[in-house]
Amino acid sequence: MVAALAGASVFLLSGALAAGAATPCAGSVLAGSNFEIDTNANLKVDGPADCIDWLADGSGSAMRAGVITKNDLPTGATDNSFGQGSQENDINPTVVTGSIPPNKSDLKTFGLYAEGATAPQFLELFWSRVQNPSGTTNMDFELNQKFCDPSATPTNCSTNGVTPVRTTGDKLITYDLANGGTVATISIRTWLGVGVWGPSTDLTAAGEALGTVNTTAIAATDSGGLGALSSFTFGEASISIAALFPNLGDLQCGTLGSAFVKSRSSDSFQSEIKDFIAPQSVTISNCATPTLTTTASGPVTVGQTIHDVAHLSGGTNPTGSITFQVFAPGDTTCQTPIAVPPAKTVSGNADYTSGDYTTSQAGDYRWRAFYSGDAHNNAVSTPCNDANESSTVNKAPTSTATELHNNANEAVIALSSSVALGTNVHDKATVSDSVAGVDPTGDVTLPAGDYAFRAHYNGDSNFDASTSSCEPFHVNTAASSTATELHNNANETVIALSSSVALGTNVHDKATVSEGNAAFDPTGDVTFTFFTNNSCDGVGVGAGRRLRLPGALQRRLELRRVDQLV
Ligand SMILES: [Ca+2]
Ligand SMILES: [Ca+2]
Numbered sequence: 323m324v325a326a327l328a329g330a331s332v333f334l335l336s337g338a339l340a341a342g343a344a345t346p347c348a349g350s351v352l353a354g355s356n357f358e359i360d361t362n363a364n365l366k367v368d369g370p371a372d373c374i375d376w377l378a379d380g381s382g383s384a385m386r387a388g389v390i391t392k393n394d395l396p397t398g399a400t401d402n403s404f405g406q407g408s409q410e411n412d413i414n415p416t417v418v419t420g421s422i423p424p425n426k427s428d429l430k431t432f433g434l435y436a437e438g439a440t441a442p443q444f445l446e447l448f449w450s451r452v453q454n455p456s457g458t459t460n461m462d463f464e465l466n467q468k469f470c471d472p473s474a475t476p477t478n479c480s481t482n483g484v485t486p487v488r489t490t491g492d493k494l495i496t497y498d499l500a501n502g503g504t505v506a507t508i509s510i511r512t513w514l515g516v517g518v519w520g521p522s523t524d525l526t527a528a529g530e531a532l533g534t535v536n537t538t539a540i541a542a543t544d545s546g547g548l549g550a551l552s553s554f555t556f557g558e559a560s561i562s563i564a565a566l567f568p569n570l571g572d573l574q575c576g577t578l579g580s581a582f583v584k585s586r587s588s589d590s591f592q593s594e595i596k597d598f599i600a601p602q603s604v605t606i607s608n609c610a611t612p613t614l615t616t617t618a619s620g621p622v623t624v625g626q627t628i629h630d631v632a633h634l635s636g637g638t639n640p641t642g643s644i645t646f647q648v649f650a651p652g653d654t655t656c657q658t659p660i661a662v663p664p665a666k667t668v669s670g671n672a673d674y675t676s677g678d679y680t681t682s683q684a685g686d687y688r689w690r691a692f693y694s695g696d697a698h699n700n701a702v703s704t705p706c707n708d709a710n711e712s713s714t715v716n717k718a719p720t721s722t723a724t725e726l727h728n729n730a731n732e733a734v735i736a737l738s739s740s741v742a743l744g745t746n747v748h749d750k751a752t753v754s755d756s757v758a759g760v761d762p763t764g765d766v767t768l769p770a771g772d773y774a775f776r777a778h779y780n781g782d783s784n785f786d787a788s789t790s791s792c793e794p795f796h797v798n799t800a801a802s803s804t805a806t807e808l809h810n811n812a813n814e815t816v817i818a819l820s821s822s823v824a825l826g827t828n829v830h831d832k833a834t835v836s837e838g839n840a841a842f843d844p845t846g847d848v849t850f851t852f853f854t855n856n857s858c859d860g861v862g863v864g865a866g867r868r869l870r871l872p873g874a875l876q877r878r879l880e881l882r883r884v885d886q887l888v
């Protein structure tokens with residue numbers, strides 16, 4: 323059953339308000355139409371050049387372009403039909419599988435055609451059936467606004483999963499042929515809000531429809547692929563579009579999206595409906611469908627405004643409004659719209675510009691535009707990711723400045739100045755930008771040179787990175803003093819300066835390095851020099867042992883990071 327719905331195609335009636343039909347052909351046609359609803363219904367063109375029929379031309383030709391046909395499931399045990407007792411007002415008729423009884427119409431194919439490519443004013447319909455049962459012939463074409471598609475959301479299917487849910491204003495075209503009759507009565511009913519079909523209007527009597535049946539067999543070669551048709555198994559009808567949408571040319575237009583046919587047991591409208599051919603997706607409309615394209619602004623820098631321009635064309639004196647939606651850069655499928663008022667009042671086919679939207683992120687903003695439609699024009703909108711429907715927003719520049727501070731008193735240390743050894747300092751980085759309402763985020767790093775700071779801001783999704791100037795400074799060395807003591811090797815006693823010792827005494831010298839810096843301990847070497855005079859004059863003799871001071875002492879310049887992001 324579902325498979326029977328596959329391959330749905332669409333035909334479109336549009337612009338019906340624009341122009342009249344061509345010169346009517348000299349044949350059996352509905353007034354104003356060129357489509358042959360032959361007294362003995364057939365599919366081939368019989369009349370002169372102005373005439374048209376289901377086939378592109380005379381005997382042996384194929385279906386003309388634009389004809390939509392839909393076959394029933396094969397006749398026999400796998401055919402589907404409505405369950406016993408189903409009738410036209412049922413909103414959820416049951417669907418059953420099985421052969422159609424010989425006293426009922428076993429449907430074969432139905433077809434539709436919109437007469438007039440650019441200015442259609444007539445809708446043609448045909449039905450065909452396997453055999454001609456006794457009794458009256460009653461075929462109902464149901465035209466719905468919604469099409470049942472089990473794979474769509476929503477499906478728009480009734481509970482049987484095949485026929486669509488009905489909408490107020492749906493149409494039912496009834497084709498009723500008396501037993502032995504050759505001219506059908508074509509009537510129309512409208513689905514009412516209360517959930518029943520409204521009263522029948524006889525379109526045949528009103529001159530707004532014409533329907534006939536084949537009284538002789540139609541050869542397979544003249545059937546456009548329907549196969550050989552015995553008498554009374556092919557019926558055709560022409561209906562004025564104005565009858566489908568009665569206010570045509572006045573106030574209203576309408577659109578129908580689904581068509582299917584079913585057989586009814588008798589002239590009684592309440593009688594049982596039996597075989598059907600599953601719905602076909604169609605677009606039957608007397609509304610103009612304007613073309614809507616757009617041109618989004620950009621590129622700009624984050625924080626600046628963007629807008630969209632909608633180009634409306636092809637409408638029939640369009641009125642109504644155009645609204646705009648914008649979608650943030652991450653919303654690549656347009657899931658979360660941000661309305662950009664004001665809605666623009668439409669007055670004719672023209673360009674309409676949205677309000678400004680102030681950006682807050684770098685990236686590609688997406689736009690959609692929606693035309694409301696009006697009494698003569700269908701609503702149209704641009705899809706997500708339509709051409710020219712994105713505004714590029716670039717990152718904003720930043721600058722980073724630094725200041726060196728003394729921890730002890732927060733005083734700013736001037737560039738290239740000197741501080742005492744052991745001074746604790748920290749660097750303060752300030753990231754600046756010129757975008758109101760959007761602030762940079764991210765990190766500032768302070769990779770210290772030996773004696774300079776440079777701050778680097780790594781940027782974020784909205785702001786470019788920036789690096790401060792080099793911030794040099796100098797750390798002074800601290801003072802130290804070195805004192806010596808002469809020791810007697812024998813007893814480690816200190817030998818006073820300028821005193822005397824006995825000949826042969828072994829002595830050594832001890833050096834002490836002192837400094838007043840609490841943060842640092844001195845490292846390096848002490849070199850001893852022995853002099854043979856009493857005044858350390860000259861170069862000395864016999865360099866003594868060179869000693870290394872306790873080393874690997876830690877430098878304690880402290881680096882601190884201070885975030886002051888604005
Ligand atoms: Ca015909
Ligand atoms: Ca014909």
Ligand SMILES: [Ca+2]
Nearest residue numbers: 394402403598
């Ligand atoms: Ca069927």
